[in-house]
Amino acid sequence: MMPSSVTLRRVTVILVYAFVLVAGWYLGGFLMELSNIEIRPITEPAVHKIIMASTAVFAAASAIPFVPGAEIGLGMIFVLGGRIAPLVYASMVVALTVSFLVGLLVPARILAAFFNSVGLSKARDLVTKLDRCDPEKRMELLFANAPGPVSRLLLKHRYIALMALINTPGNSLIGGGGGIALAAGLSRLFTLPRFLAAIALAVAPVPLTYYLIS
Amino acid sequence: MPLDGMVFVGQMGEAGKSDIADELHFRDGKFWSTFCVSYGLPPGSYTAQRIDDHIVFQGVLTGKPGEFVYEGKVVGGKLDAQVNWTKSRWYWTIERELEFVGGLKGGNSDSSEISQTDPLIAETE
Numbered sequence: 340m341m342p343s344s345v346t347l348r349r350v351t352v353i354l355v356y357a358f359v360l361v362a363g364w365y366l367g368g369f370l371m372e373l374s375n376i377e378i379r380p381i382t383e384p385a386v387h388k389i390i391m392a393s394t395a396v397f398a399a400a401s402a403i404p405f406v407p408g409a410e411i412g413l414g415m416i417f418v419l420g421g422r423i424a425p426l427v428y429a430s431m432v433v434a435l436t437v438s439f440l441v442g443l444l445v446p447a448r449i450l451a452a453f454f455n456s457v458g459l460s461k462a463r464d465l466v467t468k469l470d471r472c473d474p475e476k477r478m479e480l481l482f483a484n485a486p487g488p489v490s491r492l493l494l495k496h497r498y499i500a501l502m503a504l505i506n507t508p509g510n511s512l513i514g515g516g517g518g519i520a521l522a523a524g525l526s527r528l529f530t531l532p533r534f535l536a537a538i539a540l541a542v543a544p545v546p547l548t549y550y551l552i553s
Numbered sequence: 554m555p556l557d558g559m560v561f562v563g564q565m566g567e568a569g570k571s572d573i574a575d576e577l578h579f580r581d582g583k584f585w586s587t588f589c590v591s592y593g594l595p596p597g598s599y600t601a602q603r604i605d606d607h608i609v610f611q612g613v614l615t616g617k618p619g620e621f622v623y624e625g626k627v628v629g630g631k632l633d634a635q636v637n638w639t640k641s642r643w644y645w646t647i648e649r650e651l652e653f654v655g656g657l658k659g660g661n662s663d664s665s666e667i668s669q670t671d672p673l674i675a676e677t678e
Contacts, residue, residue, distance in 0.1 A: 380618045383640055426644040
């Protein structure tokens with residue numbers, strides 16, 4: 340008997356989650372190892388490879404809605420010190436810009452279908468919900484949890500609102516940095532240059548602080 | 554050149570805790586570390602000067618593992634060198650202070666003691 344498409348999808352989702360778990364376990368091990376490694380001429384090439392792998396995972400996780408990526412970046416800063424902060428900062432800006440561009444250029448239905456196929460149901464629901472609203476409503480949806488007057492203020496100054504949202508603790512409930520950037524792209528209310536400027540400022544405080552005190 | 558033909562046997566590593574066996578060779582105005590050669594660092598030029606009872610030298614080894622700037626002093630057959638290692642990647646630059654501490658091999662300066670895997674010979678071949 341042929342397995343149904345639902346079974347196949349479930350198996351795919353389980354495999355993807357298993358991969359994420361194993362990759363996370365290895366990454367955690369790498370970072371733990373890294374914290375014990377003195378960077379010397381012999382160990383430097385291995386440290387470089389670990390940094391590149393961690394950066395790729397960090398950027399990918401930061402770009403996907405509801406996947407916490409910022410924590411990986413913080414982990415890299417804690418383990419490697421503030422000197423790595425510029426790389427963490429640049430990776431975050433690139434990740435959020437990619438999310439924004441995907442939201443801006445890829446039709447919502449295709450995005451929703453993609454998230455559905457990889458089992459990211461929360462991301463699929465967010466995109467579907469945003470697609471049903473007109474542009475103004477899309478941003479309102481993101482600020483729905485903010486108190487009334489604050490929500491109105493945020494809508495009026497959407498770039499400041501975007502910066503505030505990116506830095507709001509617990510923003511993973513509304514999609515995290517990747518979800519917020521994706522929603523901003525989908526809303527068609529932001530231009531790329533201004534979005535870049537807002538993100539570049541919004542992401543800066545934490546890495547800049549660690550860089551300056553290192 | 555006052556150090557030409559000499560080989561020093563000792564240890565290389567972080568300043569104050571050198572722990573890697575190494576040899577520092579000087580010949581024909583060039584110098585190399587056997588440990589660094591094994592990691593792809595070719596011989597580099599050096600300058601040396603005799604001052605009273607000791608010899609001071611400076612030299613640079615540059616290659617894929619980075620740049621190693623040596624500044625050392627030889628007193629009574631013992632060589633102490635501070636080695637500043639710099640490795641630049643596109644996202645950061647690592648700077649570490651290393652050292653080489655060693656003594657004259659065999660207590661003489663005969664260049665025939667240099668091993669058959671002499672990188673200067675390999676260079677000219």
